[in-house]
Amino acid sequence: MLTRRPRNVKELQLDICINQDVSPWQTSGFDRYYFVHEALPELDRARVDVSTEFLGHKLSAPLMIAPMTGGMEEGAKINLHLAQAAQELHLPMSVGSQKIAIEDKTLADTFRVRQAAPDILLFANIGAVQLNYGFGVEQMKEVVGMIGADVLCLHLNPLQEALKEDGNVNFAGLVDKIARLAQDLPTPIFVREVCNGISPRTAKLLVEAGVAGIDVGGAGGTSWMIVEGMIATDENRKLIAESFQNFGIPTAQSVVNVREASATLPLIATGGIRSGKDVAKSLALGADLAGLAAPLLKPALAGPDKVKNVLRRFIEELEVLLFCLGKPDLTSFKADHSVLHRYVPTGAQ
Numbered sequence: 001m002l003t004r005r006p007r008n009v010k011e012l013q014l015d016i017c018i019n020q021d022v023s024p025w026q027t028s029g030f031d032r033y034y035f036v037h038e039a040l041p042e043l044d045r046a047r048v049d050v051s052t053e054f055l056g057h058k059l060s061a062p063l064m065i066a067p068m069t070g071g072m073e074e075g076a077k078i079n080l081h082l083a084q085a086a087q088e089l090h091l092p093m094s095v096g097s098q099k100i101a102i103e104d105k106t107l108a109d110t111f112r113v114r115q116a117a118p119d120i121l122l123f124a125n126i127g128a129v130q131l132n133y134g135f136g137v138e139q140m141k142e143v144v145g146m147i148g149a150d151v152l153c154l155h156l157n158p159l160q161e162a163l164k165e166d167g168n169v170n171f172a173g174l175v176d177k178i179a180r181l182a183q184d185l186p187t188p189i190f191v192r193e194v195c196n197g198i199s200p201r202t203a204k205l206l207v208e209a210g211v212a213g214i215d216v217g218g219a220g221g222t223s224w225m226i227v228e229g230m231i232a233t234d235e236n237r238k239l240i241a242e243s244f245q246n247f248g249i250p251t252a253q254s255v256v257n258v259r260e261a262s263a264t265l266p267l268i269a270t271g272g273i274r275s276g277k278d279v280a281k282s283l284a285l286g287a288d289l290a291g292l293a294a295p296l297l298k299p300a301l302a303g304p305d306k307v308k309n310v311l312r313r314f315i316e317e318l319e320v321l322l323f324c325l326g327k328p329d330l331t332s333f334k335a336d337h338s339v340l341h342r343y344v345p346t347g348a349q
Contacts, residue, residue: 017297028273032252035324035325038325050319054121060315068096070100084307093117093123094291095124098124126140127161129171131178141185152187156191189211190268195248197219198218207261218253220250221293251271268289276320280321284333296310
């Protein structure tokens with residue numbers, strides 16, 4: 001838990017995510033699928049290799065540390081511990097939203113992790129809606145340069161902003177602005193939802209805008225609607241937030257939606273990834289990486305070793321699964337579309 005009473009909204013959000021249950025009853029959708037077990041895998045477990053390459057970086061596994069925090073003392077510690085684990089395990093990482101550090105430059109150090117992780121694939125992070133609130137190419141270069149990032153991730157959170165008392169809710173014309181930024185910014189741009197998923201229409205718009213990749217941020221993991229409901233002081237706003245706690249497109253379906261819009265665009269699945277089996281299902285549906293946030297938050301407060309323990313468990317679970325499917329590596333696994341099946345509801349024809 002936090003070592004002191006939260007002083008601002010950022011600290012309150014972090015405190016809630018650490019100490020409260022902020023998961024919706026809605027699942028990420030991976031429970032609707034099952035793998036075909038091979039009792040004769042004809043494979044030595046020691047041969048299984050889950051390493052991969054993403055955006056030119058060699059990774060030990062198809063895992064990413066998803067954005068969580070920054071802008072406060074505890075956030076700086078969490079980001080440092082996450083970065084140390086990412087460096088040792090050769091995994092990519094994103095920091096939390098950097099808007100607060102653009103507004104208050106003294107907070108920039110809470111996001112800076114390059115000293116601990118000089119070699120990792122690092123994602124900067126800012127709300128796409130800021131393009132309608134005074135941000136342009138120069139401000140986005142500042143966001144990237146602040147942490148020496150390799151990629152800029154623009155997050156989409158219209159529902160969360162609508163539930164805030166002072167949210168940035170002008171999302172008009174963003175597609176064209178994202179498209180122009182993708183042309184003008186030398187850094188690759190990814191776009192991610194924070195917890196409500198990507199629809200077929202949004203996937204198509206982003207592909208046509210020329211983004212370098214998409215992180216689906218699907219429903220089924222941390223619900224920022226639950227968090228906003230806990231923060232709200234106005235009773236009506238609290239009730240409205242509660243009504244949206246289980247709103248959104250499950251992560252599994254979001255991955256399918258993006259893959260139907262583009263067969264090749266780099267794709268990250270975040271939102272309710274809670275096991276190596278979830279990682280594997282996201283890959284089988286078309287993702288290139290799976291992002292973890294909530295499972296790493298409390299461990300990151302304790303230290304990098306705790307983070308590494310969680311990540312190693314996910315990696316080992318993924319290795320065991322591939323072994324039981326008779327697949328020595330991710331290439332052979334993703335090439336075989338018969339390994340994953342969807343449950344047929346009882347009574348369905």
